[in-house]
Amino acid sequence: MAPVAMAYGRVCVGLLLGRAAPCLRALRVLSGMTVSQIDEEVAKLLQLKAQLGGEDGKHVFVLKTAKGTRDYNPKQMAIREKVFNTIIGCFKRHGAETIDTPVFELKETLTGKYGEDSKLIYDLKDQGGELLSLRYDLTVPFARYLAMNKITNIKRYHIAKVYRRDNPAMTRGRYREFYQCDFDIAGQYDPMIPDAECLKIVYEILSELDLGDFRIKVNDRRILDGMFAMCGVPDEKFRTICSTVDKLDKASWEDVKNEMVKEKGLSEGVADQIGEYVSMQGGMDLAERLLQDPKLSQSKQACAGLADMKQLFSYLQLFQVTDKVLFDLSLARGLDYYTGVIYEAVLSQMIQAPVVAEQNGALPGDEASVSVGSVAGGGRYDGLVGMFDPKGKKVPCVGVSIGIERIFSIMEQKAELLAEKVRTTETQVLVASAQKNLLEERLKLTTELWNAGIKAEVLYKKNPKLLTQLQHCEETGIPLVAILGEQELKDGVVKLRKVASREEVDVPREELVEELKRRTSKLP
């Protein structure tokens, strides 16, 4: 401690006498500094900070992941694999291809695309090369990919991790590194058909994953903007008011109205008018009603949005998904790039209990505790790709992002509640021996099984006890054990035992592979 304190004192004095004075003075005369001078000062300050932090070369044994990130253990990976298989199966059923992009983009690529959320982007350190940032979502990289490769039509899915410097105190349980699972249709098509297919895909995925009842809320950027305009919101406040309205799924109207009036500067009257609209929910009937609304019908934008909403619902009827889709005027979605229809899927439990229940000390098993917000969201974004194209060529897009982390979390909780045994390996048979000095025979038999494509394991012990081998099967869920013994070897057979029932039968060695294949093809 002493050397550090001394260094601190010395540096402090140095700063006061030398650096600090001109540095602080210069900051008050901002225009006087060049970019490289700024870089120099920043570096010096960060070095000082590091010294204050006590980086004295001692090895700190760090046994933690970065804040907001976590490892996935084998059980979680097994659940994850099942979920991905279901989701990818659905995407493939609808004829989608897949791509992958780098984890970081040029900083410029991400700049100006995320509005207020831009402050949540992770930057890479300036190490003398290009300025880079970790991707914030998969949509902007997608738009860059389309423009770069001059692609005008594609139906693609992309499952990968994205990065957001969320403040965990604000949003409990939110990770900073998390999976996104995107499906997008790019290209000029007859209106609303691809938009409807996206909703059909969300419906299929949420149904197949067996997460209980859910609702998909839909709205339209043009309807929102038209509504704001007719209620008297100044143009330049549209986006920021949109962000505020978006909080209605987590906060009360009082809080939201408060933010609109006190923080965003709307009059109470305007806020109240917005309040009347955003409480409306319905189906195609609501769209028809609003087309007759005296205020709203005066907005060309709103009318266009409402007409498309009607068209959307007609397709949704054909796709047989209207039982779970709701036209909801309070749905806003924070991101800058949406231009048309927007949607969000929530599990039904959430509608009654929007506040994350764990904060209230809910016990596992309570309905309300198995829920953490929306599970899918998306919309139409026709202007994004054009921003990347030098000629500004537009490629209209519509897509959806599945909230896969929330789904994992729910599935993990479910598995625990139901005390479900999640296997982390797929091994079908353990090759074991009842007596000593049979390692060689065990290895030979295991090799035969591997060569035949059978998933087999053998313990790395020359003379394991049979009980130990059986316990390994029970712990890891291996259903069968092939037991070798002196007598069995002489007789040319293998004892095949079902671990669970202990039923045993002698199988001739040369028929073992076939018998195993037969038995394992029947297993789930």
Add this chain to the structure above:
Amino acid sequence: MTVSQIDEEVAKLLQLKAQLGGEDGKHVFVLKTAKGTRDYNPKQMAIREKVFNTIIGCFKRHGAETIDTPVFELKETLTGKYGEDSKLIYDLKDQGGELLSLRYDLTVPFARYLAMNKITNIKRYHIAKVYRRDNPAMTRGRYREFYQCDFDIAGQYDPMIPDAECLKIVYEILSELDLGDFRIKVNDRRILDGMFAMCGVPDEKFRTICSTVDKLDKASWEDVKNEMVKEKGLSEGVADQIGEYVSMQGGMDLAERLLQDPKLSQSKQACAGLADMKQLFSYLQLFQVTDKLLAEKVRTTETQVLVASAQKNLLEERLKLTTELWNAGIKAEVLYKKNPKLLTQLQHCEETGIPLVAILGEQELKDGVVKLRKVASREEVDVPREELVEELKRRTSKLP
């Protein structure tokens, strides 16, 4: 200044820089990925999916689980683990929180995971991207973001069995991927170090000489010897001694030979390594992968049957039977020993790949039969002497 005051000043300066940088809302048309990175298009993804399925299928067949770790670690976690390569690590910008770096490989995160979760035994695979700020001018075609596909067995077990399983897995994967013929080279740190010591390399130069020897797969012995002598300061004599050893390749036989080597056998380390190498090869034989290890399991003879005897004083009978077989055009061998042990004769079959052995004994001679045994399965049957040639012809015509 306090830490928070520093943070405040840094933030102000960065804001100013951003303004100077011309972030005035104009959109710059950026149509490139970061240097050293690339997108995967749908065709590439389809190929990738097939390759992953094959590899993961193999890992699962061997009972491995999988884990995943974050793309960045605390900078401290990666510090001091990569030696000279540390300068290639991507750092994240100090944005007021923890100092972070992108993972450089999957091994250090694995070690952190084991320690964090107090895990002593696991067989795991991990397929994920890692990040290295390689200078593309130096290493043409090297990406800065690329996939690694690791398989590791952690835990205390009976020696060499897990080591052998790793090699079996490599063998299976490369075979299934249909990439053509391949070889797996094996060696041992202890054998290398023992060899260096016995050749006269000073202890402190072991690691650096190791790096030089490693270049033999890309450079000639002349170049490598040159580096050892001119750059690393070894005498020519020492370098030449190393040269004799590093030209050796073989299988279990090489390990056995080296255990008898006058110089090497004096090194305890080397002997330990060689003993384990023998053990390894014995398991590799059981795993049926020795053909791709630098050992001549590729058959060099086409012998179909060895004429053997279980008892003493039967050389004459063996030679008579062998002659009968030769006269009938059958490819046969007999050991040049008056009274060989049966085990020795059987081992000869296994080592050279002879599929059948015709065993003579006192009783068999009295009964006028020959015991015909399949070497691989040990299935045995008594064949009347006069039917032996026909039986052998029948059996050997079916063999591949």
